Amino acid sequence: MMADCPKQYLQIAGQSILQHSVNAFLQHDQIHHVFVVVSRDDAYVAQELQADPRLNVLFCGGATRSESVTNGLLAMKNTSHAQDWVLVHDAARPGLNSALISRLIDTVGQDEVGGLLALPVVDTVKFQAPNLENKSEKNIVSTIPRAGLWLAQTPQMFRHAQLLAALNSCKEVTDEASAIEACGLMPKLVEGHWCNTKITRPDDLALVETCLINKHQFKIK
Numbered sequence: 001m002m003a004d005c006p007k008q009y010l011q012i013a014g015q016s017i018l019q020h021s022v023n024a025f026l027q028h029d030q031i032h033h034v035f036v037v038v039s040r041d042d043a044y045v046a047q048e049l050q051a052d053p054r055l056n057v058l059f060c061g062g063a064t065r066s067e068s069v070t071n072g073l074l075a076m077k078n079t080s081h082a083q084d085w086v087l088v089h090d091a092a093r094p095g096l097n098s099a100l101i102s103r104l105i106d107t108v109g110q111d112e113v114g115g116l117l118a119l120p121v122v123d124t125v126k127f128q129a130p131n132l133e134n135k136s137e138k139n140i141v142s143t144i145p146r147a148g149l150w151l152a153q154t155p156q157m158f159r160h161a162q163l164l165a166a167l168n169s170c171k172e173v174t175d176e177a178s179a180i181e182a183c184g185l186m187p188k189l190v191e192g193h194w195c196n197t198k199i200t201r202p203d204d205l206a207l208v209e210t211c212l213i214n215k216h217q218f219k220i221k
């Protein structure tokens with residue numbers, strides 16, 4: 001992000017990215033409690049996240065996402081039951097809203113396994129040839145049929161005990177669904193929205209800020 005603070009504390013539409021991400025859950029009446037996992041030496045959260053009776057900050061973040069999620073689930077153990085649903089969300093997706101959370105809960109709430117928001121791929125997908133001599137040169141080796149391909153978003157919704165066990169047995173994953181899949185289970189895909197994109201590059205800030213400012217014009221049901 002080329003930022004001078006962790007990206008979740010950059011300001012968009014008047015609040016920190018983290019605050020926007022947390023608000024989506026606090027504004028939803030089916031969310032019982034929100035836990036925010038930050039690194040042990042986080043010096044920003046006290047200033048950049050408003051206190052709320054339904055919110056706890058856990059200073060147990062890890063070196064990787066899966067480590068942070070595992071530590072968070074362990075820290076929640078005293079207040080959670082094995083069968084409780086947990087919705088894991090990226091701090092870096094501030095464009096989430098109540099309607100998308102409802103869509104996920106309504107579709108996955110009766111499922112045995114769980115599921116996640118995701119976007120069906122709409123562009124033609126190219127596979128880049130490895131170019132060992134000149135890394136700046138990029139050529140296509142093949143075109144991958146896009147039918148059935150989805151881009152994973154968050155929240156990703158699974159039962160507390162099952163997610164913890166899955167992450168313990170499969171640590172090298174970039175999302176929670178991958179750990180559940182590695183156990184031989186099939187999470188549900190629920191269509192998300194592009195406004196819930198992950199802030200990764202500097203230009204994403206303006207894009208998501210535009211989404212937040214114009215959110216009432218999006219028809220997300």
Ligand SMILES: Nc1ccn([C@@H]2O[C@H](COP(=O)(O)OP(=O)(O)OP(=O)(O)O)[C@@H](O)[C@H]2O)c(=O)n1
Pocket residue numbers: 001007037061062063064065066068069089090091092093198199200
């Ligand atoms: N050690 C980590 C790294 C990431 N995350 C979570 O995973 C989300 C997605 O990670 P990503 O955006 O990839 O974060 P970074 O890898 O830190 O950033 P970048 O992609 O910009 O390199 C973050 O918002 C955060 O919620 C986490 O909890 N613990």
Ligand SMILES: C[C@](O)(CO)[C@H](O)COP(=O)(O)O
Pocket residue numbers: 065090151152153154174175176198
């Ligand atoms: C979980 C995730 O948002 C799904 O797209 C994504 O994988 C997280 O980002 P990372 O860069 O892989 O940590």
